[in-house]
Amino acid sequence: MSNVRDLLGVAFSGLTAKPTRTLLIMLGPIIGVSAIVAAVGLTESAKGDLQQTLSELGTNLIKAEAAGSFGTQDPTFPEDVVIRVEALSTVESATAVINLSGIVTSPYAAADSYYTAFPIPVIAADSAFLDVMDIAMVSGRWINGFDDATAGRAAVIGSGLADEFAYIPGTERTISIGGFKYGVVGVMDRVVLEPNLDNAVVISPEAADRDFDSGLEATTLYVRSDPEQTLVTEDALPVAINLGGNDEVNTSVPTDALESAAAADTTLQAIVALMGGLALIVGGVGIANVMSISVIQRSSEIGIRRALGHGRGLIAWQFMLESVVVGLMGGIVGAGVGALVVTFVSRTRGWVVVLNPGLLLMGVVAAVGVSVVAGLYPSTKAARLEPLETLRLG
Amino acid sequence: MTSEHLLELDHVSRIYGEEVEVHALDSVSLTIDAGEFVSIVGPSGSGKSTMLGLLGLLDLPSRGELRVSGLPxxxxxxxxxxxLRGDVVGFVFQQFHLIPYLDAxxxxxxxxxxRGLSPTHRREMAMDALDRFSLADRAGHRPVQLSGGEQQRVAIARAIVTDPDLILAxxxxxxxDSTNAANVMEIFRGLHSPDRAVAIVTHDPLVAASAGRRISMRDGRIVADEQVEPVGRTSTSGGTLGDTSGPT
Structure with a gap:
């Protein structure tokens, strides 16, 4: 162990003998590692807020829409579709909704023509919808059994629509849906996974059937699956819904788009990381190069050390350690610089800083690895020097 | 083992070159015993340097055997x-050969x-060796900041700090210069003791005259190996060790 301590001391004094040279060859690993860390860290951090959102939302929501075979008008699901899909073991919960069409919704009669041209979606959904979609209420409440039992016309609207209609939360208002006056009992917060809801009106299926003769066959189904089994569940849904029939079902996972948006730009990441890797390799070549020159310049020192009883192995280790110390220090500094860049840029851009400690460690390990390879040639060269040839004996 | 010689060359040849062989040493036999003061003299190309490399264990014989305390x-x-080289031999070179970026x-x-020594112990030993040659106040100086005489005394301190059996110069x-040269030779005479042999390779007859045994070489062979009456060891004392010349 004392040999290791002595070797480290020798390597350090060798490096501090020419501090400028040492700093210069350290630049290679510093630039390489900081580029890698910054590339990966920045591309991750740029999507950090989306990734955070995604993990809050969960990626297990599946949307299924009824799609009849060619020519079918207004395709729908069977009435017991929720029971059918909840029979799947990977389904946690499900809710069916009816997208009503051809119904004009407007805040007052004078605006009807505008809202005929630009219709507001009307959705018939029960309270399970609230849970499956994880909807928060900005104000008011959801439609409840009391509303239906008393044939009261209650509607919940999206917060976008509330803004558009200038509904003040908490103030009692009514809305005209297909000519019927519905009381607005609540305002939904934005639902990231179904942005259309922001601008939609929701009424109960009972009210839809009573006022608009919608029937009870759903057009759209929302399913929460086992988070690990989303893809399997998505594939199984059409079969479960149709029980072998030939009606078609279009399924989608709303978070897919978000997920690909949240995924770091891997191409950019790969390009910059590759350039960092190249810088690291070029830095390694620089270390090997400068160290080889250094071995020549220090050939008489090597001869002296051999004369003083240091064996070839110790000479080789001395130069290898010099190289490794350069790689280690350069790697640590580079990882620090990279982390600073990621933190600084993310702060100024308002990103969520994503810095994986494993990434920093990997950068340092890569720098040390490169320096070991870079040190192989100079250290063997140093070990092979013949002391008699370098000492110029008289 | 007591009967073994400190160093023994047994019909040693050192041959350079492969296609054209050059016999730098040609079947030389020689023994050096503890406490001897030997000079090895001869013109350039006589094999002195080759002999030095072998005696210092920096080189190996092409033929024959080199033994240290009987060990081949x-x-x-x-x-x-x-x-073994580190333990047995202490080198002193013409060009001092100090490591330029390290202080004395x-x-x-x-x-x-x-050698498994603690840094503190190592430092104490080094300071003692430097102090022995009045260099304690130069301990923190790098070689360029020292005069030639001082550098050579640092090199001698480095040679004796391991307490070797042989000082090979x-x-x-x-x-x-002549003043410093005289001082250094005075030091060499002092290094020689019953436990420590000194061997000096030189072409300077004055230097060689300090030794009690002179080995003369020519064309890779020993042409004379004789006991001589050492000169010097008369006038000087430690007082002349301090030198005032600038770096060489």
Whole structure:
């Protein structure tokens, strides 16, 4: 162990003998590692807020829409579709909704023509919808059994629509849906996974059937699956819904788009990381190069050390350690610089800083690895020097 | 083992070149015993340097056997031979050969590395060795900040700090002016003791005259190996050790 301590001391004094040279060859690993860390860290951090959102939302929501075979008008699901899909073991919960069409919704009669041209979606959904979609209420409440039992016309609207209609939360208002006056009992917060809801009106299926003769066959189904089994569940849904029939079902996972948006730009990441890797390799070549020159310049020192009883192995280790110390220090500094860049840029851009400690460690390990390879040639060269040839004996 | 010689060359040849063989040493037999003061003299190309490399265990014979305290060197690994070299031999070179980026103390300490010594102990030993040659106040100076005479005394301190059995010197006064040269030779005479042999390779008859045994070489062979009456050891004392000359 004392040999290791002595070797480290020798390597350090060798490096501090020419501090400028040492700093210069350290630049290679510093630039390489900081580029890698910054590339990966920045591309991750740029999507950090989306990734955070995604993990809050969960990626297990599946949307299924009824799609009849060619020519079918207004395709729908069977009435017991929720029971059918909840029979799947990977389904946690499900809710069916009816997208009503051809119904004009407007805040007052004078605006009807505008809202005929630009219709507001009307959705018939029960309270399970609230849970499956994880909807928060900005104000008011959801439609409840009391509303239906008393044939009261209650509607919940999206917060976008509330803004558009200038509904003040908490103030009692009514809305005209297909000519019927519905009381607005609540305002939904934005639902990231179904942005259309922001601008939609929701009424109960009972009210839809009573006022608009919608029937009870759903057009759209929302399913929460086992988070690990989303893809399997998505594939199984059409079969479960149709029980072998030939009606078609279009399924989608709303978070897919978000997920690909949240995924770091891997191409950019790969390009910059590759350039960092190249810088690291070029830095390694620089270390090997400068160290080889250094071995020549220090050939008489090597001869002296051999004369003083240091064996070839110790000479080789001395130069290898010099190289490794350069790689280690350069790697640590580079990882620090990279982390600073990621933190600084993310702060100024308002990103969520994503810095994986494993990434920093990997950068340092890569720098040390490169320096070991870079040190192989100079250290063997140093070990092979013949002391008699370098000492110029008289 | 007591009957063994410190160093023994047994019909040693050192041959360079492969297609055209050059016999730098040609079947030389020689023994050096503890406490001897030997000079090895001869013109350029006589084989002195080759002899020095072999005696210092820096080189191996092409033929014949080199033994240290009876142990054949050719059977050793590089690590063993290096360790033995560090333990047995202390080198003093014409060009001093100090490591330029280390101060005097750390140059001396270099001879003590990889021996399991604590840094404190190593430092004390180095300071003692420097102090012995009145260099304690120069311990923190790097070689360029020292005069030639001082550098050579640092090199001698480095050679003796391991308490070797043999001090092997290569033209130790060759790069010094006459005053410093005289001082260094005075030191060499003092290094020689019943436990420690001194061997000086030189072409300077004055230097060689300090030794009690003179080995003369020519064309890779020993042409004379004689006991002589050493001269010097008369006038000087420690007072002349301080030198005032500038760096060479």
């Amino acid at each position: 060197v050719s059977e050793m690994t590089d690590a063993q031979r290096s360790r 103390r750390r140059n001396v300490e270099t001879a003590l590395l990889y 290569d033209e130790p006064t060759g790069a010094l």
